[in-house]
Amino acid sequence: REFAPTLVLVAAGFDAAANDPCGARCRLTPAGFARMTRRLGADALPSAHGRVGLILEGGYAPASLADCVAACIRALLGDDLPPPDVSESPPSRAAVQAIEETCLAHEAFWGCLRNRPMPLVCR
Known part of the structure; x- marks a missing residue:
């Protein structure tokens, strides 16, 4: 938006x-x-x-x-x-980390990425 x-x-x-x-x-x-x-x-x-x-x-x-x-x-x-x-396996730690790093890199430019919940669970 x-x-x-x-x-x-x-x-x-x-x-x-x-x-x-x-x-x-x-x-x-x-x-x-x-x-x-x-x-x-x-x-x-x-x-x-x-x-x-x-x-x-x-x-x-x-x-x-x-x-x-x-x-x-x-x-x-x-x-x-x-x-x-429903996946039989949750996302890997590497996937969760990559998503988090991407959000952190862009949150200064996109307010929607600030204060976001991270509902991912890794194995």
């Missing part, structure tokens, strides 16, 4: 998908991609008035790519989202 874009364009790479040969470590599901996409919608970024474009960039497992793209389109159309995926 601080940025107040009038249009949001996303370089939508799906190589982090669970079944993609490049994304084996990330294991994002179609539901996960849909939830991230929904966060870019009109409610989250009212200044864009729902103008969100996804430009396909990556994804190398055709069936997984199709599922992820379809889930993102449904999210943009306002369809009900599938229930959240």
Whole structure:
């Protein structure tokens, strides 16, 4: 909201998908991609008035790519989202640390990153 874009364009790479040969470590599901996409919608970024474009960039497992793209389109159309995926393993300490360091580096410029809760649990 601080940025107040009038249009949001996303370089939508799906190589982090669970079944993609490049994304084996990330294991994002179609539901996960849909939830991230929904966060870019009109409610989250009212200044864009729902103008969100996804430009396909990556994804190398055709069936997984199709599922992820379809889930993102449904999210943009306002369809009900599938229930959240529950990971069998929490994020690693390295992942939590990388997120925290990124937030710290940017919080001087983005007020929304100040006083943020860190609900991540690491293994």
